[in-house]
Amino acid sequence: MVSYYTDEGVLNSPMGFFSMWIGSMLGLPTWAIALSFAVECFILFAAGLFFADLVSGIVHLTLDYEVGTNDDLRCHAEYTIKDVLRFEAEDDLFKKAKPRDQFLWNFHAHHDAPYPASDSNFELVMQIVRPVSLPVIGFCLIAAFGLLPMWFMTIVLTGMTIGPFMQFTHFLSHARGRNLVSSPVIRFMQDHRIILHPADHKSHHVHFDRDFCIMNGWANFIINPLRRFLSCVGVYPKEAPTVITRRDREERKGDLQRMEMNTAPASEPPKEDGL
Ligand SMILES: [Zn+2]
Ligand SMILES: [Zn+2]
Numbered sequence: 001m002v003s004y005y006t007d008e009g010v011l012n013s014p015m016g017f018f019s020m021w022i023g024s025m026l027g028l029p030t031w032a033i034a035l036s037f038a039v040e041c042f043i044l045f046a047a048g049l050f051f052a053d054l055v056s057g058i059v060h061l062t063l064d065y066e067v068g069t070n071d072d073l074r075c076h077a078e079y080t081i082k083d084v085l086r087f088e089a090e091d092d093l094f095k096k097a098k099p100r101d102q103f104l105w106n107f108h109a110h111h112d113a114p115y116p117a118s119d120s121n122f123e124l125v126m127q128i129v130r131p132v133s134l135p136v137i138g139f140c141l142i143a144a145f146g147l148l149p150m151w152f153m154t155i156v157l158t159g160m161t162i163g164p165f166m167q168f169t170h171f172l173s174h175a176r177g178r179n180l181v182s183s184p185v186i187r188f189m190q191d192h193r194i195i196l197h198p199a200d201h202k203s204h205h206v207h208f209d210r211d212f213c214i215m216n217g218w219a220n221f222i223i224n225p226l227r228r229f230l231s232c233v234g235v236y237p238k239e240a241p242t243v244i245t246r247r248d249r250e251e252r253k254g255d256l257q258r259m260e261m262n263t264a265p266a267s268e269p270p271k272e273d274g275l
Helices: 018-026 030-064 081-090 099-112 121-144 150-177 184-191 198-202 220-232 241-263
Strands: none
Touching (some): 030 121, 030 150, 030 220, 081 099, 099 241, 150 184
């Protein structure tokens, strides 16, 4: 039987898998080590999926609660993807805004025009890769000095390999809500909560202050109380920024209507009937 156990223990076993280390230490037969190795791979993959979902929730929460500096742009809404693209290509309100405000408006536009995505598949992947690449490089550097266990890095790297595709699972849930998903494999994965089910994402588009996780929703039980805590201590507002923006938008509309009424030419005085 192959023995992976050495004086350095698990760190010296291939990829640091516990099953090989413990199995060979206990003198288990090869088939039992192979079986426990498969179970361990499954657990690590599931943990990687969970990690990716957790990251999706953190990124989504952070971006939803960042309002930017351009109130006129923030209060502008488009309700179809065609109009979103036209506004971004032609309107000075968007074109002359700061890049960060443009990025935030584009991200928040999903709440008013949820489906399909206004960005290319490449951009959807890059929206996740950009914010998480530095932390992942940091993890890898720390791990290179032997400061992080191999099992933890396996979970992080599995999660970060799957993570960039979280916008696909997100938009697949919107597509399913519109009866546009016919693939039995995808429907199976959604029904078994391996990827995001539309029922688990719907509440986000009603309240905008909860259920931020878009890979499969497994980590919402961590992100939802975290958001409530941050609102409680004053880091985030009590109401979701989207709710505040919609109210501001309605108030601006009301102000505009009142201004138009006040500046409209006075109606003609009733004519004397000549009596
Ligand atoms: Zn959102
Ligand atoms: Zn959505």
